[in-house]
Amino acid sequence: MSAWKWSIALMGFGAAAAGATADYLNEVKPLLTQHCVGCHGADQQKGGLRLDTAGAARTGGDSGPALIPGNPGDSLLLQLIEGTHAVLPQMPYRRVPLPKVHVEALRRWIAQGAEAPADEPSGRWVHWAFVPPRRPAIPPMEETGGRHPNPIDAFIAARLREEALPLSLEADRSTLLRRLHLDLTGLPPSPEQLDAFLRDPRPEAYECRVDELLHSPHYGERWGRWWLDVARYADSNGYSIDAPRSMWLWRDWVIQAFNDNKPFDEFVIEQIAGDLLPDATLAQRIATGFHRNTQINEEGGIDPEQFRVESIIDRVNTTGTAFLGITLGCAQCHDHKFDPISQKEYFQLFAFFNDQEEPTLSVPTPEEKARLENHQAAVRNLEQQLAELESAADEDAEKARGKLREQLEKLKRRKPSVTTTLVLAERSEPRESYVFIKGDFTRRGPDVSPGTPAVLHPLAAALHAGDRGTGDELQSTRRPNRLDLARWLVDPCNPLTARVLINRVWQQYFGRGLVETENDFGTQGSLPSHPELLDWLATEWLARDWNLRAMHRLIVTSRTYRQTSRARRELEEKDPLNRLLARQNRLRLDAEVIRDVALVASGKLNPEIGGPGVFPPQPDGVMNLGQVRRPWKTSEEGDRYRRGLYTFYWRATPYPALAVFDAPDAFSTCTRRARSNTPLQALTLLNDSAFVEVAVALAERVRKACDDAGERLDLAFRLCLAREPSAAERGRLESLLEEENRDHGEAAAWQTVARVLLNLDETITRE
């Protein structure tokens, strides 16, 4: 059994039972490995002592047992680490003493009896996530209904069998269709789509919907937004001044990349280093906007170098979180306290991102191009006229030249503006990079050059890949650049990237990743609930050449995904947090999708894709909250009803209806949105003029569509919830309608019904 598998096997399901051993594996072993095993392990046994297993520690070395279970005070190990021993020097010898948290973890472990697994192998120990995934065997599974079993279900069911739990039944077809539409496109199904699906007798009806939706242009919007969170995308510069920026071309590039099903390794490489690809296309240069989504500080009196450094630090930390799922940021001021990342290695990564310029790329639209060409022609024309007059020396010619020069100046100043986007470009001369002492950019430590952490796979393969066909294959001593880093990130040997990313895809579908700490796969992160499934998914993705659409299809066609989300009594005792997935989870919709659902229900949605940010109605006074009052000219006509992801996002004064539903703040990378549930959300859905406007439109829509009150209720219900109301629900709505009709008339009554429906928990939830 490999080391990591062994550690997983020990992870009992009941947290209490596994408490003591979990402490050893999660807290004690990593710190002994990091601080002690170098001198007291398989390679060296200074003082005759080994600390690579708990058993060896108990046996001890020349000075006797290193620890006495249950008695931390008399344990040599603790005395030496704390430096309280009368004779022997403090450990680690001549190095920085262990942090207090580590000492306390050790003390707790010894006090609790120093328990450790009996079959602990000796030798070098590596945290599971730093060992590349190996393809696990698929557990056996019975065929169901003649369908080929989905390997996902095999893994999930195998784990559930250990708890004697069956999977839940499939959700009813309306729930299933709404879930699928919302998950793949962020838009609910229309009543027509619902009817067509409910009437479709084919056994593969569901799979057909999956394929259609995965090829819908709205798929790119839904999953593009998922990536915008990671990229900390916004339409303004942030900090206090928060000037607007033009970045939507990059956002549209992301949407297009998803719709093109760009293999994910290319997707990553182009964003990190598209500009360095041979014969980089315009699109590949636009892609490097990923790391230009950092904030820009324009406050008076600042030290610009400080904020250039801040943005690079953000790029390093974001790269760590987004692709590697490790908390690199912890190594900015000191060596990482828990994971094997040194401060020097942090600044080696920093060096990759320190060699860039940060230009603004002009990308004129065809109309802009035409305008630009006209302007250039006019300039050329004037210049030619000037040249023709050049030789003449009389007074009239001088006068004419003066006039022409003036015109030319004026014309040049009126150069038509064109669409721009922020990109990265490599400097001709690399900057020198240093370790910053305690992370402070004013305190330079030793020089560093670009490099990757030693605990992960070597950079060499990426370097060779970069040199292939150039004749320089053997000169891998050249200075690595951002492109090498990008290739290293998606190198098949990388133990982290595929696992981390597929885990976050999984999280979108179930509300929680297989590794719950989706941004920390390090030793402080949680262990995977289904380690084999995680590795199977990661290896499967690579085997399918990073085809993300294929992975989506695999997940959403699984029985696991298709289960009902209803609570089950026996699960409340055995698995209250539903980690084992014996049912689906109800998930509150993302902020943007809450808007989209209301727009679709009312028939107001403008489904146009891409383009500059738009300004839907928002309450008065929002823009007063920033330091600089920014404009908000409410969009009219079509742009008023665009999808939520196109709403112009000011970092300092974000659109309130998005912020209140936990849209990320775009200050740093966001790999998992919060799902809060607050009175301010209720006030937004009840009273915000944008939602009231939509409710009025929904009321009009159902009143126009049919005459019968019952039919209208059914239609309104289906528009919001994609299902029929129950008798009780219908009864409650009918009594509301009656009261309102009596007091305020028919039109008003239907508006109230529409408001109620748009406010329902179920309307803003994916069941």
Place this chain on the structure above:
Amino acid sequence: MNLSGDPHLVSITRRHFFSRCSLGLGSIALASLLDPQRLRAATSSGAHPLAPKTGHLTGRARNVIYLFMAGGPSQLELFDYKPRLAALNGQIIPDSYLEGKRFAFMDSSFKNKSTLLGSKRQFRAYGQSGMYVSELFPHTARIVDDVTFIRTCATDVFNHAPAKLFMNTGSSQFGRPSMGAWITYGIGSEADNLPGFVVLQSGPRGPRGGAVNWGSGFLPTSFQGVPLRAQGEPILNLTTPEGLNAERQRRAISAINDLNLQRLIATGDPEIATRIAAYEMAYRMQTSAPEAMDLKGESDATLKLYGADRDKPSFARNCLLARRLVERGVRFVQLYHTNWDSHGGPGENLEDDFEKVCHDVDEGQAALVTDLKARGLLDETLVVWGGEFGRTPMGESREKTGRNHHIEAFTMWLAGGGVKAGFVHGETDELGFGPVNDRVHVHDLHATVLHLLGVDHERLTFRFQGRDFRLTDVAGNVVHRILA
């Protein structure tokens, strides 16, 4: 509430749900159609993220009113009396003071940074405690016997937006929770029909950085500060849409909650119980927030004490509102007043502009302490006063006189809530440049405020991106000497 982030809450709520189920939640549902009180009782337990909780320790203070002087007021014109600096006016500051120090505007307007500027303001010792206050704060001078001055506050960052963030969140990085968010996360709020953390603003412009100053960062949004606006709707979207009255709003909310309750029964998802509670709270807020903001019931004498007008927005009016909010159980009220950024440029000089901003706040802040004390609320309400940093002893010449940002030492004051009355903590050198003893770093101030509320700053943590975060980062010592 982020139930998924709190396993304990989830299990409680689920247990609650299932025990209800076995009693027949259906009958409760039916009953609730007639009786919203019962519905509330059936769904509220465990569903309020802001329900009051006990801290780690016994706290002295229940609530906090934080008067944030945005821009960085000059301690040398207000509290830190330096006759020696006045005597050395115009002379060059010794290099030893400046070595290794960084300042804002180093490249432009702060070129003659080495010329000392004495204050032109008159100082006098006031009260039994004999604490020095300048002529610019005649009202504040009268409350010194209820106040602790900390003359040796220090921070790490010298630009406004990062320094404000640092003062509010303990970090100059965006995305961290503010003090009010940490506190309501830690001990909830006693207000069940108002937000637990409220922000009021006055002055010519909003504070730099805007909403991040009262943001909840990585904590759930339930804990972020809610700005109450001085005019118009006090809270965004608080007003029932045009054409609807309270009765119709109630009718709609009742229908929403009844339908949600049916869904709760069908799905067993405790998040729906939270949402029902949220709608009830929203409904109550629609009445209670305007009521809290309406000064009709305040006597003329009270308004006169504050120097406030019933309707006209002002810092003084916000001080009175702050008292009303803590009376209603709001845990953390933060007032922002601009503009204290006295560089010497237009609107920012240390002459008439400074006098104006002092006048803006003096009467209201003094009245707040006096009023709280008279009503027996000062013991349980901690009042904090200060900016994001102070100003340099060296002058800055733009159009008129000014001073640059200064992070080495500046004055803040605290009153009530378990701090000493009539006490001065810390002393600065003869130029007022740095502390000679008892330096109080922002992290120490945070640790102390939390301590006064009964919260151990080392134990109030939240795990984010693989690390347990605190308001005090990895530092902070409670300033025991200022505790009463």
